Amino acid sequence: MPIAGVVVLTVPEKTNEILLQLNKIKNVTTYGVHKENFVVAVFEGETPNELEGMSDRIIKTIPGVLGIYPAYVNFEDIELQEDEEE
Amino acid sequence: MAISRREFIKTSAAATAAASIGVQLFPGKLYGGAFWTTWHKSVCRYCGVGCGVMIGEKGGKITAIKGDNENTVNNGHLCLKAFYLNKAVHADTRLKHPMIRKNGKLVKASWDEALDLVAKKFNEIRKAHGGNALAFYGSGQAETEETYMANKLFKGCIGTNNVEGNPRLCMASAVGGYLTSLGADEPAGTYQDIEKAKLFMLVGTNTAEAHPIVFERIMRHKNKNPDVKIVIIDPRKTPTDQVADLHLFPKPGFDLAVFNAIAHILVNEGYADESFIGKHVFIKDNEENKHTFEEYKKFLEDYTPENAEKISGVPAQDIIKAARMFGKAKTAMSMWTMGLNQRMRGVWANNLITNLHLITGKIGVPGSDAFSLTGQPNACGGVREGGGLCHILPGHHLVVKEAHRKKVAKVWGVPASNIQPKPGKHTIAMFSALNTGDIKGIYIMCTNPAHSLPNLSKYWKGLKEQFVVVADSFFPTMTTDYADVVLPAAFWTEKEGIYGCTERRSQYMPKIIDPAGEARWDAFILRDLGKKMGFEKEFAKYETAEIMWDEYRSLTKGKDMNLMGASYNRLKEVRGLVWPVPTEDHPGTYKRFTDGDPIYDALPAEKKKGRRMYFYGPKAKDGKATVWMRPHADPGEPTDAEFPIALTTGRILEHWHTLTMTGTSPELNRAVPKAYVEINPADAKKMGIKNKDQVIVETRRGELEIEARVIDRPAPGTVFVPFHWREWPINVLCSDVFDPGSKEPEYKVAAARIRKA
Amino acid sequence: MLNVSNAWKIIVVGITALVSSLIISCAAIGLGNKVVTGKHIDVDFSLSCNECHIDVTPDIVADWKSSGHGRMNFGCYICHGDGEVEFYPVAFTEKCITCHSNNEEHLSEHKNRGCFRCHDGHTLIPHE
Numbered sequence: 001m002p003i004a005g006v007v008v009l010t011v012p013e014k015t016n017e018i019l020l021q022l023n024k025i026k027n028v029t030t031y032g033v034h035k036e037n038f039v040v041a042v043f044e045g046e047t048p049n050e051l052e053g054m055s056d057r058i059i060k061t062i063p064g065v066l067g068i069y070p071a072y073v074n075f076e077d078i079e080l081q082e083d084e085e086e
Numbered sequence: 087m088a089i090s091r092r093e094f095i096k097t098s099a100a101a102t103a104a105a106s107i108g109v110q111l112f113p114g115k116l117y118g119g120a121f122w123t124t125w126h127k128s129v130c131r132y133c134g135v136g137c138g139v140m141i142g143e144k145g146g147k148i149t150a151i152k153g154d155n156e157n158t159v160n161n162g163h164l165c166l167k168a169f170y171l172n173k174a175v176h177a178d179t180r181l182k183h184p185m186i187r188k189n190g191k192l193v194k195a196s197w198d199e200a201l202d203l204v205a206k207k208f209n210e211i212r213k214a215h216g217g218n219a220l221a222f223y224g225s226g227q228a229e230t231e232e233t234y235m236a237n238k239l240f241k242g243c244i245g246t247n248n249v250e251g252n253p254r255l256c257m258a259s260a261v262g263g264y265l266t267s268l269g270a271d272e273p274a275g276t277y278q279d280i281e282k283a284k285l286f287m288l289v290g291t292n293t294a295e296a297h298p299i300v301f302e303r304i305m306r307h308k309n310k311n312p313d314v315k316i317v318i319i320d321p322r323k324t325p326t327d328q329v330a331d332l333h334l335f336p337k338p339g340f341d342l343a344v345f346n347a348i349a350h351i352l353v354n355e356g357y358a359d360e361s362f363i364g365k366h367v368f369i370k371d372n373e374e375n376k377h378t379f380e381e382y383k384k385f386l387e388d389y390t391p392e393n394a395e396k397i398s399g400v401p402a403q404d405i406i407k408a409a410r411m412f413g414k415a416k417t418a419m420s421m422w423t424m425g426l427n428q429r430m431r432g433v434w435a436n437n438l439i440t441n442l443h444l445i446t447g448k449i450g451v452p453g454s455d456a457f458s459l460t461g462q463p464n465a466c467g468g469v470r471e472g473g474g475l476c477h478i479l480p481g482h483h484l485v486v487k488e489a490h491r492k493k494v495a496k497v498w499g500v501p502a503s504n505i506q507p508k509p510g511k512h513t514i515a516m517f518s519a520l521n522t523g524d525i526k527g528i529y530i531m532c533t534n535p536a537h538s539l540p541n542l543s544k545y546w547k548g549l550k551e552q553f554v555v556v557a558d559s560f561f562p563t564m565t566t567d568y569a570d571v572v573l574p575a576a577f578w579t580e581k582e583g584i585y586g587c588t589e590r591r592s593q594y595m596p597k598i599i600d601p602a603g604e605a606r607w608d609a610f611i612l613r614d615l616g617k618k619m620g621f622e623k624e625f626a627k628y629e630t631a632e633i634m635w636d637e638y639r640s641l642t643k644g645k646d647m648n649l650m651g652a653s654y655n656r657l658k659e660v661r662g663l664v665w666p667v668p669t670e671d672h673p674g675t676y677k678r679f680t681d682g683d684p685i686y687d688a689l690p691a692e693k694k695k696g697r698r699m700y701f702y703g704p705k706a707k708d709g710k711a712t713v714w715m716r717p718h719a720d721p722g723e724p725t726d727a728e729f730p731i732a733l734t735t736g737r738i739l740e741h742w743h744t745l746t747m748t749g750t751s752p753e754l755n756r757a758v759p760k761a762y763v764e765i766n767p768a769d770a771k772k773m774g775i776k777n778k779d780q781v782i783v784e785t786r787r788g789e790l791e792i793e794a795r796v797i798d799r800p801a802p803g804t805v806f807v808p809f810h811w812r813e814w815p816i817n818v819l820c821s822d823v824f825d826p827g828s829k830e831p832e833y834k835v836a837a838a839r840i841r842k843a
Numbered sequence: 844m845l846n847v848s849n850a851w852k853i854i855v856v857g858i859t860a861l862v863s864s865l866i867i868s869c870a871a872i873g874l875g876n877k878v879v880t881g882k883h884i885d886v887d888f889s890l891s892c893n894e895c896h897i898d899v900t901p902d903i904v905a906d907w908k909s910s911g912h913g914r915m916n917f918g919c920y921i922c923h924g925d926g927e928v929e930f931y932p933v934a935f936t937e938k939c940i941t942c943h944s945n946n947e948e949h950l951s952e953h954k955n956r957g958c959f960r961c962h963d964g965h966t967l968i969p970h971e
Contacts, residue, residue, distance in 0.1 A: 005099025072102035162945030752925035
């Protein structure tokens with residue numbers, strides 16, 4: 001189950017609005033606005049394609065999003081590990 | 087509070103994303119600092135160059151190594167090996183708990199059990215057979231503080247000078263060379279000379295592979311300054327040859343005549359600086375009788391280039407060329423390492439190279455020096471300066487001098503009578519004594535002699551029969567195979583301490599993470615062993631590394647290697663200090679024996695009158711260095727009809743010593759997965775050997791099946807085998823004949839023959 | 844034989860977006876800096892890289908030999924991993940910086956776009 005840490009680059013005047021929009025999306029967690037117009041977020045998905053699709057959709061549907069840049073992707077099977085830990 | 091694995095990964099992902107725009111999302115030590123790499127200034131664990139490294143730690147693990155930009159030794163550059171050091175720190179082969187041999191097998195034991203056993207056995211041996219039935223064998227990789235503790239325990243408390251270390255196998259001949267030629271150990275110059283030199287004479291050194299960062303500095307300097315010339319004297323072509331202008335190929339062990347022939351040309355063609363010689367130099371023969379310059383000239387008459395050609399196989403014309411290049415160059419730096427040191431006449435070879443500098447005055451000025459490269463990171467600091475050999479005491483003191491024994495004993499808080507007035511057994515004698523049973527117990531620290539001694543299989547007997555304690559960070563090694571007790575030692579990054587490199591530079595290394603498993607710092611293991619052996623009072627004060635360093639430092643006060651200005655506090659801030667550094671505000675010394683050296687500067691004016699150098703070392707008289715009239719001498723085992731090929735051994739770029747560290751990196755193993763014998767194509771053709779054939783290399787001591795690499799590297803008549811792998815232990819074939827002065831064995835020359843397997 | 848991992852696909856989204864929005868300060872992003880892992884084809888792993896690649900990819904080996912890395916004999920594994928335990932079909936900047944940490948400033952002058960934006964992967968010569 002992949003998890004990606006991304007930076008969302010926004011048009012400066014729309015940054016706060018975009019943050020609110022992102023918070024509404026299931027499987028997206030945001031970590032605040034940084035350097036004026038960057039939103040740090042984490043995407044979670046069932047498959048790598050889903051993450052890609054999610055990213056694509058956000059760029060197309062939320063006005064003011066200039067780009068989404070993944071910096072970290074984790075593919076480990078977390079469910080299994082959590083079971084083991086328990 | 088525990089966080090779930092998923093939360094952890096999400097937070098890591100967010101932190102990494104934020105880091106990519108230069109934002110620290112979770113400042114401070116959130117989740118144990120698991121997200122942020124913190125960088126620590128330290129020193130490389132491998133060779134003697136002393137490169138500064140930055141060590142990256144994240145979540146209690148060493149995750150990355152990079153070069154330290156601010157370190158003047160390497161200016162941020164690193165060689166391959168350092169790059170993968172983090173893998174060694176967390177390798178599966180790390181030894182994590184003590185072990186005791188029971189019914190022939192090493193089994194896990196507690197620290198108390200292990201140390202109690204060692205203390206009991208050592209005390210029994212000492213009581214029954216005296217202190218000289220015990221021995222310590224240490225390492226040029228141990229920290230100065232570690233060697234210092236060993237010295238105190240064995241020389242000061244147990245009362246034996248049987249304290250040695252692998253530097254005996256590595257640079258003892260260079261020590262002998264410096265002491266006899268310049269009157270004091272260690273080079274007069276530093277790496278700063280590299281960028282000022284106009285000529286490099288590289289003798290018996292494959293700098294490109296064994297000291298890559300020094301080579302890199304030479305290469306950069308030459309690329310920028312095409313007038314810089316490089317002469318190599320070595321029986322083997324190596325990657326160092328990429329920058330060579332001239333290469334002389336003497337038969338292994340027959341180069342002494344070449345050095346004298348170079349001196350012959352320098353003297354006869356007017357390159358000698360007679361004014362420098364008159365003021366700064368004595369000329370002496372082997373019996374230490376003084377001679378005039380005219381007599382020296384006469385001595386050199388035997389060494390015409392033509393005669394040297396007959397002895398060494400180097401064309402006379404090349405010798406003349408090399409000599410003229412040396413003579414004409416405004417400044418010259420010679421560098422050498424094992425090719426000169428690991429020889430039956432290693433000290434003489436060292437003297438003859440230094441002669442060239444002394445007769446031309448190419449010393450004591452920027453860009454000119456006789457500069458010995460060392461193989462291990464703390465051979466200079468811990469063992470040469472720290473007194474980790476059988477005849478010396480910490481801080482350039484000698485066991486034979488009563489005043490020195492008294493001074494050291496006072497600092498140690500032991501009766502001066504504890505320290506024996508006679509040198510103990512040197513390395514080869516020590517392992518021979520294990521064979522005969524004269525030594526019955528040995529403590530081996532941070533080294534792997536069952537893999538690295540010459541004529542190796544001869545010395546396995548003693549290791550098998552006597553009580554052997556091995557303290558190491560890695561397991562198994564060939565030496566732990568013979569151990570009765572194995573003690574897990576903290577590794578680099580898991581302990582603090584000082585390393586002193588080739589250029590007299592002492593550098594601080596911090597403790598960054600906790601030791602693996604139950605591993606402990608070697609200095610504390612020795613301290614605690616001392617206490618258990620009954621020296622409770624003597625070892626009570628050593629709570630920290632700094633206490634040990636400060637006590638050691640106090641012994642260097644007023645000595646040529648004055649380290650009084652090199653406190654922990656200062657060393658933690660700077661990128662090392664080059665001694666002599668007498669006070670906390672002294673910047674360290676670039677050139678010894680001349681202007682800017684605090685010891686030279688403090689000399690009375692009349693001593694310095696009319697001269698530019700004063701050799702004030704303990705072995706020099708009247709401030710003069712010595713040009714030695716050393717005759718040519720053949721190696722201990724020249725080739726003959728039965729064994730017609732000269733076998734020589736050495737290091738390669740990707741691996742180091744006995745693979746305990748570089749063997750933990752898959753990348754380095756891939757780079758060179760196995761040993762091989764380099765054979766010159768002309769020889770291979772004669773013997774009907776093709777590349778990658780399996781061949782048998784044989785000497786009088788044994789034979790080894792190994793893959794042939796037919797390559798134009800060794801000169802015809804010479805073969806080369808790297809010594810790193812336990813599966814191909816070439817040292818079994820090496821000769822253990824040693825230099826009568828330095829006691830360093832002649833690894834570099836053995837008579838061999840080869841056949842197809 | 845490259846097994847381009849899924850991480851790469853995601854990064855490709857980033858690249859597409861980058862190209863379409865010229866105003867972006869990519870200092871932050873470090874494209875070409877990402878780690879791409881893969882699996883080396885099954886070979887005799889008791890050999891060193893060079894023993895096969897000198898025959899299989901002679902041009903690349905020749906390029907490498909001509910480079911600073913080649914002259915210092917810093918082999919394939921330094922950028923690509925050992926091939927068996929770790930394999931990086933595409934070299935990445937993070938690995939460069941470990942040795943060339945004194946070039947971090949130079950890299951930031953070039954907006955952290957990754958070393959291979961300018962330096963050819965094997966000759967290491969800067970190209971236009």
